[in-house]
């Protein structure tokens with residue numbers, strides 16, 4: 001091809017390739033082995049979907065078993081797509097009510113890496129199970145921002161995770177912690193190990 005005869009362009013392409021490879025490697029913590037799982041799930045209307053979960057190898061057996069049981073008992077989960085399909089934008093993924101696990105990011109409002117960065121945490125039906133923090137001025141900070149109608153957990157609505165529902169019990173039985181049990185921040189969508 002014509003452009004490959006030009007040494008400057010070839011050199012630039014080589015440098016670009018190295019830069020891209022470096023970016024990809026640095027976006028993943030050392031020693032983290034990720035698996036891609038293909039799971040079936042049903043949405044609230046009872047329609048079966050094929051989902052994809054990227055997670056840490058250490059919890060892939062747990063997630064496989066949990067999702068098989070959720071599917072068997074027809075526990076509704078709307079969407080299960082890797083966060084990369086939302087441009088690695090957690091807010092966009094949550095607003096779409098997308099269940100996802102691995103995401104290289106810091107804990108919101110902190111410099112600490114989230115358990116999602118190691119693929120050891122999963123957010124289930126996040127729009128209806130928002131993360132709720134009380135800010136220093138007393139106001140609530142809700143993620144996703146469109147999850148405001150679902151902050152009041154006494155209300156009844158679809159996809160709501162409650163203590164002792166099937167999803168909660170399956171994760172707890174395998175040693176996961178639920179963000180809805182936390183005292184200050186309530187992260188109703190979040191299970192981590």
Ligand SMILES: [Zn+2]
Nearest residue numbers: 121122123190
């Ligand atoms: Zn989470």
